[in-house]
Amino acid sequence: MHSLRTVRLRIGAVLGVVVALLTAGTLTAVTAQAAAGCGVTYTVTAQWSGGFTANVNVTNTGDPINGWRLAWTFPSGQQVTQAWNTTVTSSGAQVTAANTSWNTAIATNATVSFGFNGSWTSANTAPASFTLNGFTCTGGGTGPSPSPSPSPSPSPSPSPSPSPSPRPGDAMATVAAMRPGWNLGNTLDAIPDETAWGNPLTTQAMLRHVRSQGYKSIRIPITWSNHHGPAPAYTIDAAWLNRVRQIVDWSLAEGLYVLINLHHDSWQWINTYPADSTTVTNRYIALWRQIAGTFRDSSPKLLFESINEPQFTGTSGDDQNYQVLNTLNTEFVRLVRQTGGANATRVLVLPTLYTNGDQGRLDALRSTFDSLRDPNLAATVHFYGWWPFSVNIAGGTRYDSNVEQDLIGTFDRVRDTFVSRGIPVIIGEWALLNWDHTRPGIIERGEFLKFLEAVGYHARVRNLTTMVWDAGQFLNRATLQWRDQGVFDMMKASWTTRSGTASTDQVYVPHSGTIPGQTLTLNLNGTTFQGLRQGTTNLVQGTDYTVSGTSLTLTSAALTRLAGNRAYGVNATIEARFSQGVPWQISIISSDPPSQAAATGTTSSFVIPTQFRGDQLATMEAKYADGSPAGPANWTPYKQFWDHFQPDYSANTITLKPDFFAEVNDGRVTLTFHFWSGRQLTYSITKSGTTVTGATT
Structure with a gap:
């Protein structure tokens, strides 16, 4: 994002359900000179109502295999809906996962991994056994010892020379493990330096706090424009590069996945590509070659993003914009892979034009993925909601059907274009543009809470990884406290479940005179209403309130008691409680006509x-x-x-x-x-x- 606009999650319902299946069975030799053996680890990494994500590791403990088929039967009738790093066929509850063109061989004691999304109804019981090429996996092999000849599997020490065809990792599993994510916004991307836009220096304690709050990844936007020398070398300032490396290393040490990029460089100089393609290309290559070289041997939990919100001036239109972005994204993948080491298979993240989720932008990026044929890539878009609601213009004051359909439409397009084809997606930034602690009241709090709840849910069920944009409007980095704990609570709850809401979080009553009863509409979101509470006191159904379907009516007597002395403003706060998620707060407010x-x-x-x-x-x-x-x-x-x-x-x-x-x-x-x-x-x-x-x- 252009962070001069001061403000700017799919997270599956991670249950941490891990089932290691090393089941006993009969082992039979393929021939007199060959032996088979295998072990399987089947892990449910995320589960939600009606769906789940699983990861499967297959270890070959027998002789080398060239071509494999892993078969199992779902005991609860589950179905595979999409898969990556494998080709899946199903017949009822029977499933066969076969190798792809790039992971045919499994050497002795080597492991191949794949993953899939599935659906379930009554239960999601793990499979009881697996067969690899017809042999039941036992976790160990018998028969003749493997040949002492060199293993065809890659050397455990990466070669410094570039790999012409990167060994596939598991980009889908990596991106799934990143949810939820958080942006260190308006910091290393600030111009000209880290504290220029009002945030304090980043500390390891702050990163540890972010991790303690449940975040699994951090996006570190970085603007390099003011921190490198002139052409032709464009040498990055050593002090700046060391500071970037320090924050990256701190983040990795805290167990976070990390995503770094070229950030405001996008509109400072990369956008001039059409008029000066040679200069831009040389500068772009020089910077990424230095960045990739610096982090060549860093943990695979570090990801690179080519450009933030790419945009170009002086083009003839979108077709040329798509061509230019394809050129830069392709060059980025090529040069990072050439640096070798962990970069040969590191997950690289490519944006759409403007990092926008419109179908034309998505299709253009999909073409780039098709031409690159690199299994270690992810796509990224940004999401700031329906614009009138995001900034409060054109009467966009409420989380209404316009806002919801914009959200669902964007996430559906992203899922259908990429995720359904095995390409992971990171919603690299999301929030509302004008939700900001320095400009209160632009977005009404309850309407914002509905937006947070919906984003978390709709991203989660579509297997999208979200990274909230936080330029200081959510976390007070000086005190390490959330500026609004209720806002964070709603966001966090959405990572794993749904929360009930209501048509409003404000009930206005007159400053004087009779107070009539008032009715709110409950948005159950799959929950059931449990009751109302003020502090530790439960309100009495039938006396204080009544419920009919999704209509909740607060009685005149209850509102009169809650309003107290009826001083202007909030007189009391009550909570609507549901079967899951966070309670919905309702403020009782006394007022007169302005x-x-x-x-x-x-x-x-x-x-x-x-x-x-x-x-x-x-x-x-x-x-x-x-x-x-x-x-x-x-x-x-x-x-x-x-x-x-x-x-x-x-x-x-x-x-x-x-x-x-x-x-x-x-x-x-x-x-x-x-x-x-x-x-x-x-x-x-x-x-x-x-x-x-x-x-x-």
């Missing part, structure tokens, strides 16, 4: 006096006298929260920003302020040059 007063000012500073009286602003409309939208984004009357208008509850004001007036014509504009209680206020402003006057209507 009011405003006349004002004068200029286009550079215009402030509307506003008595909020316990209410909170959701959005603002602006229209000319003829009803057409006024101000920026003139395709919608609803303006962008904070960029165009900003409430200040402590000062009792709403400020109209210069960016709003920059695109407002002289004359009268009617503003409509929408509040979360459902109330509205209309206000009229008149602009004449740089002078602005305002009055209530």
Whole structure:
């Protein structure tokens, strides 16, 4: 992401279910001069409602094999839905997994690995036995000893020379093991240095804390532009490279998978490729050759990502953009593989154009994968949700069907284009663009919680690995505390289960007078409603609330008691509890209708006096006298929260920003302020040059 915008998980329901099956059976020699033997480790690495991911390691303890078929029967009727590093055929519960073109041979005492996603209904019992090429696996072999001639398996010490055809690892299993992931945003990618964008220096204690919170991987965005010398060598500053290596090594030492990249280089100089392809290519190759050389022998838990959010200027359109990106991604894979060592099979991550999830972008990257035919690659896209909701413009204040369908559509396209074909996917960044602790109120908290819950679920069931973008808006790195514990709790719960929510997390009651009962709609998300609680006290069904289907009604008596003295603002918080996941908090808020007063000012500073009286602003409309939208984004009357208008509850004001007036014509504009209680206020402003006057209507 362009982290100048200050803010910016699939995680399977990892159960840690590991079943090692070394079952006894009858061992028979293939011929008088050959012996067979094998051991199988079958591991369920993730499981969720109706689905699971499994990894299978097959060790050949007999004579060398050239061509293999592993067969088993699912005792609970499970089905394989997709597989990687193998070709699977099924007949009912009977399954056969065969070698691919690149893993035909298994030397004596060598192991081949593959994985698959499967479905289950009543149970997910592990297979009881396996046969390899017709022989039951026992974990050991008998018969003639293996030939003392050199083993055809790769040497355990990687050759420094490049491998012309990288030995396949298990990219799908690697990426699955990375979920959930976290971004060290606005740090090594900051310009010009690590602390320039407000974050403290990274410490190993901070990385340890991230790991302790349940994260399995860390993406370390790195901008290299300001930290290397001139052409032709483009030598990376030794101090900068050592600092990068230190943070990478700390992360690996904490047990985290690590992903590093070229980050803001994408728009600083890589984007000029069409006009100066030679210079960009030389610089790109020089940097990646040095980075790859530095980490040549690092753990395979370190991954490389070619470019962050690639984009190009001066092209003729997407077709040329796709060609340029294909060239750079292909060059990246070629040069990293040439450096040898662990880089010969290291998982390399390739982005779509703009790291966008539209189908055209996905298809173009899929073509690159098809041409490279490298089993150790992963794809990456970013996801910041439906844009109007992500920034609060065009009335996008709620997690509604637009937001959900955008999420589902994106994740379905990514799954169908890559994951279903055995190519793992990393959602390398995700969040909402304008969720930020420094700009509160842009995104309503409960609506954000619904988004978090949905992203976790929809990514998890599609086998997508997510890495949340955290530029400091989630984790306070100075104190190592979550800025909003409830937000993190919802995010973490989504890694393994679903949580129930409701149509709102706010119930507004009048500051005085009779308080009527109010009804909310429960979003059960596969859970069952268990009841309401305030602190440690359970509310009484039938007296304090009633439930009919998904309708939850809080009674007048309960709301009157909870509102207490009815001071403006939040009077009480209750929790709706469900059969799983985190409780849904509901705030009981006392308020009166807001009011405003006349004002004068200029286009550079215009402030509307506003008595909020316990209410909170959701959005603002602006229209000319003829009803057409006024101000920026003139395709919608609803303006962008904070960029165009900003409430200040402590000062009792709403400020109209210069960016709003920059695109407002002289004359009268009617503003409509929408509040979360459902109330509205209309206000009229008149602009004449740089002078602005305002009055209530």
